[in-house]
Amino acid sequence: MFSTDNGNLNYGRNFPASGKGKRLTFAVDSFVPNPLGIYNLSGNATDWVNDWYDKDYYRVSPLINPIGPEKGALRVLRGSGYGEDPLLSASTVRRWAEEPVRKQHVPGYSFRCAIQSDHPI
Incomplete structure (x- = not known):
């Protein structure tokens, strides 16, 4: 259910341990990457992605690799x-x-750069 190495949030092992007060950001390689080799897709910052949002898209999307609305x-x-x-x-x-990138600086939002590749990791 989560984009961690095992699909779970294991506090202190693949996600920050809960503590008193606010959680702070942490170094990218603080925890193990997910099976795709990507770090921190769960937690640290909310990622604004390039996909358009459509509340009904997944009702009509392909089951394999839906690319989102145009x-x-x-x-x-x-x-x-x-x-x-x-x-x-x-x-x-x-x-x-x-x-948010065009409107104003929004604390806690980030974005990731990625490319589509046919080469294995």
Whole structure:
């Protein structure tokens, strides 16, 4: 359910241990990567992604590798930020927002750069 090495949040092993006060950001390689070799897709910051949001898209999307709608007004958010509940980082959570990068600096939002490749990792 989570983008960790085993699909779970194991506090202190693949996700920050809960403690008193606010959670703070942590170094990218603080925990093991997921099976794709990607670090911290659960927690640390909410990622604003390039996908357009459409509340009905998954009702009509292909089952394998849905690419998302071609256009829209809102962008998809993934993961949870350091000040948010860790359960928001579940892969089943669907959130959206205007484009925060263009509007203003929003603490806790980040983005990732990725390329499509046919080469194995």
